[in-house]
Amino acid sequence: MNDARFFNDEPFLDDEGTDLLGRAQYAKHAVELLERVRTQTETGVLALIGPWGSGKSSVLSKVIRLLQDRGGRDAWLVAELNPWLYSDLESLTAALFSEIRAALPKGERWSEARQNIGGFGQAISPLGKLTALAGLDSESLVQAISDRISGDTSASAAKRKAEDALRKAGQPVLVIMDDLDRLTPDELLLVFKLVRLVGHLPNVYYLISFDEQTLMDVLQRSDLVGNSETRAREFLEKIIQVRLDLPAFRERDAAAMSTRALNALLDSHGLSMTPDEERRFSEAYFRHLQERMQTPRAVKRYFGQADATLGSLVGNVDLVDFLVVTFLRTTEPGVYRLLKRHRAELTGTSIDWAPRDSTQRPGERAERWHSRLREAGVAEQYVKGVLGLLAQLFPAVQKDLGNGNDTKAAAQRRGIGSPDYFDRYMVFGVPDDDLPEAAFDDALAQLGTGTPGEEAAELLLRLRDDTHRITRRLEQRRNAGIALPAAALLKAIADSYGQLTAEPEMMGLVSGGMSLQFLARDLLTDLPPDQRAAVLGAMASTPDGAVLATRTLHRATNPGDNDSEEVQTSEDWSRQARDTVAEQIALHLAPTTARPAEELTESETDLIWMWRHTHSANLRPWLRQRLDNGWEVLPLLGKLLRPRPRPHRLIDESVLAGLEAMFGLDDLYTRLDPLLQTQSSDSPADEHHSNVLQALREHTPPGRQDRG
Numbered sequence: 001m002n003d004a005r006f007f008n009d010e011p012f013l014d015d016e017g018t019d020l021l022g023r024a025q026y027a028k029h030a031v032e033l034l035e036r037v038r039t040q041t042e043t044g045v046l047a048l049i050g051p052w053g054s055g056k057s058s059v060l061s062k063v064i065r066l067l068q069d070r071g072g073r074d075a076w077l078v079a080e081l082n083p084w085l086y087s088d089l090e091s092l093t094a095a096l097f098s099e100i101r102a103a104l105p106k107g108e109r110w111s112e113a114r115q116n117i118g119g120f121g122q123a124i125s126p127l128g129k130l131t132a133l134a135g136l137d138s139e140s141l142v143q144a145i146s147d148r149i150s151g152d153t154s155a156s157a158a159k160r161k162a163e164d165a166l167r168k169a170g171q172p173v174l175v176i177m178d179d180l181d182r183l184t185p186d187e188l189l190l191v192f193k194l195v196r197l198v199g200h201l202p203n204v205y206y207l208i209s210f211d212e213q214t215l216m217d218v219l220q221r222s223d224l225v226g227n228s229e230t231r232a233r234e235f236l237e238k239i240i241q242v243r244l245d246l247p248a249f250r251e252r253d254a255a256a257m258s259t260r261a262l263n264a265l266l267d268s269h270g271l272s273m274t275p276d277e278e279r280r281f282s283e284a285y286f287r288h289l290q291e292r293m294q295t296p297r298a299v300k301r302y303f304g305q306a307d308a309t310l311g312s313l314v315g316n317v318d319l320v321d322f323l324v325v326t327f328l329r330t331t332e333p334g335v336y337r338l339l340k341r342h343r344a345e346l347t348g349t350s351i352d353w354a355p356r357d358s359t360q361r362p363g364e365r366a367e368r369w370h371s372r373l374r375e376a377g378v379a380e381q382y383v384k385g386v387l388g389l390l391a392q393l394f395p396a397v398q399k400d401l402g403n404g405n406d407t408k409a410a411a412q413r414r415g416i417g418s419p420d421y422f423d424r425y426m427v428f429g430v431p432d433d434d435l436p437e438a439a440f441d442d443a444l445a446q447l448g449t450g451t452p453g454e455e456a457a458e459l460l461l462r463l464r465d466d467t468h469r470i471t472r473r474l475e476q477r478r479n480a481g482i483a484l485p486a487a488a489l490l491k492a493i494a495d496s497y498g499q500l501t502a503e504p505e506m507m508g509l510v511s512g513g514m515s516l517q518f519l520a521r522d523l524l525t526d527l528p529p530d531q532r533a534a535v536l537g538a539m540a541s542t543p544d545g546a547v548l549a550t551r552t553l554h555r556a557t558n559p560g561d562n563d564s565e566e567v568q569t570s571e572d573w574s575r576q577a578r579d580t581v582a583e584q585i586a587l588h589l590a591p592t593t594a595r596p597a598e599e600l601t602e603s604e605t606d607l608i609w610m611w612r613h614t615h616s617a618n619l620r621p622w623l624r625q626r627l628d629n630g631w632e633v634l635p636l637l638g639k640l641l642r643p644r645p646r647p648h649r650l651i652d653e654s655v656l657a658g659l660e661a662m663f664g665l666d667d668l669y670t671r672l673d674p675l676l677q678t679q680s681s682d683s684p685a686d687e688h689h690s691n692v693l694q695a696l697r698e699h700t701p702p703g704r705q706d707r708g
Contacts, residue, residue: 021247024062030048030059037241043201045206046207047243048060049243053298058093078103080099082178083095087187113169116165117165120158171203173203173204178208188219192235195238216236240243254293254299258299269307281323284320302331305553309428312429317425322414325416327389332382334377337376339426347420347422353445387401435462439458444459465501467515468515486523491536497513521556533573533577534580536577567614582615585610596632598632598638608623635689650695651696669701678693
């Protein structure tokens with residue numbers, strides 16, 4: 001149904017096609033009933049009754065069409081009057097007779113009727129201004145008109161002429177008044193009395209439409225009826241001869257219409273649902289959405305809102321999450337605002353651990369969400385259902401309810417429960433600081449083919465500035481079985497490695513560099529073994545790239561054992577890769593021979609550390625040669641052992657193992673003996689150097705302690 005109309009005021013998607021709710025058949029029933037009423041009385045009032053949004057206006061439209069399609073003397077003339085457009089008796093009276101007159105055919109046969117109807121309207125409508133000047137209220141005003149019609153010669157004569165002309169024409173006129181429940185109490189009474197006292201004309205019938213409960217509430221606010229439902233119902237019964245209650249909107253009707261609307265939405269955006277998406281949406285619909293889809297208009301309004309905001313999000317969000325969030329936004333705006341306030345907690349990025357205190361049981365955490373939803377304005381009967389929807393969207397809420405959580409699944413589907421995609425659901429698009437999925441895929445294609453492009457350049461820029469999110473999105477594609485241009489990505493990652501500006505995550509524990517290291521390891525293992533050494537060599541062509549290449553090789557050959565000092569070379573490719581990377585490191589460090597150890601850069605000290613992973617047997621004599629030819633051991637250690645914030649120790653077991661691989665601890669302590677034996681008061685002026693010596697004293701090998 002590609003021609004679905006979501007944005008008009010009708011409660012249905014279109015006028016044609018399958019009549020899901022049987023409204024066309026009901027309209028035929030209403031027309032047949034009108035004919036029966038006409039045979040029994042020359043005027044009458046029928047009421048089409050149903051809740052707001054149930055399709056009353058649609059049925060009225062179908063009734064009008066059926067009546068107008070009739071030919072000959074069986075045809076009905078139709079006048080439509082919207083009484084809520086008129087605020088006073090004079091304008092409403094003039095409008096009633098104007099609409100009746102306009103409904104009459106333009107032929108000669110009807111000229112007398114048109115003239116007499118117009119004359120009758122003119123005879124009584126001026127009274128509105130006269131009585132208004134006298135200060136009469138609306139009830140007295142209508143009574144004054146009634147008295148004038150029955151007593152004033154000109155008004156009563158005009159009415160008789162109008163009645164005679166309408167009887168003579170012999171063709172029925174149906175005056176349709178919709179949405180009477182929109183009127184104020186005084187306006188509503190005015191309409192009803194006008195119909196009974198003034199509009200009571202032969203061959204003129206009225207079909208009025210309203211939501212009964214709302215109309216009853218309006219009547220009970222009037223002085224005539226007072227706060228009495230019984231009196232309000234009795235008043236209605238005096239006005240209305242025949243009730244036409246719209247058939248109930250059943251659950252199966254709502255499901256059928258929702259299915260049709262969903263299909264129309266998907267068709268209009270060129271989408272389809274996977275079996276898993278169908279299952280998840282069905283779960284959301286039957287657990288909660290269904291109980292809120294009480295009228296056809298509610299169904300249409302919901303899917304219309306989805307259609308209005310889906311366009312820029314196609315392919316960038318999870319479809320089911322989007323539909324659920326749209327439901328919350330349109331029916332529970334307080335909850336939608338709550339999502340923004342609790343973004344960090346909902347996406348698992350909050351550093352406030354108090355809500356997750358292990359002493360707090362799932363029941364207590366669930367009650368906290370119940371309280372939040374009530375404060376957000378959710379009616380008590382809907383709290384459980386809305387909470388169920390939040391649990392479906394957010395693994396954090398699911399965990400609070402004691403059902404476990406799956407944060408990877410939320411991220412994999414680009415769900416709102418992932419911090420990487422949350423904002424897309426809030427701004428109805430991809431924010432400026434984010435990269436759309438299409439651009440992301442284009443960038444990967446450009447990297448894979450070696451074709452420069454704006455998208456690839458943007459991706460590499462984001463890789464430096466938004467490292468964590470980009471690496472996660474790459475991993476998500478990899479986990480989904482999407483082939484990535486691993487070789488090109490590894491080279492690009494290596495080129496960016498020394499230029500990262502992204503802030504650490506997980507309370508500062510995970511740096512951007514660490515995120516890239518794990519991604520690089522995974523990408524390397526995706527490559528055929530015979531390509532890995534060459535790719536690592538290309539990565540190591542720059543100093544920063546050589547650091548990443550070494551870490552990548554080390555992680556790839558030591559899975560689950562990052563404490564191992566050396567690259568494992570049980571396979572041919574790893575031995576070749578080790579030698580290639582080690583050669584590159586040696587080349588990058590060659591210029592350091594002409595400078596003292598104090599002038600080593602951070603990148604160069606990183607390379608020295610990395611060399612121990614690839615070829616510690618070559619590194620050790622290289623370092624000893626530098627120390628024998630001018631480098632001082634303590635300044636060198638000061639560069640290698642950077643200050644670390646508390647409570648981290650300057651030297652721990654892993655650092656000690658690294659020093660053993662690079663220097664040999666016995667040789668290192670021998671070179672430092674004079675400084676290590678120096679009393680603390682005579683320690684070097686450089687505080688960091690003093691800390692290095694003290695840390696080494698604390699880790700003096702047992703054999704050397706005995707010698708001391």
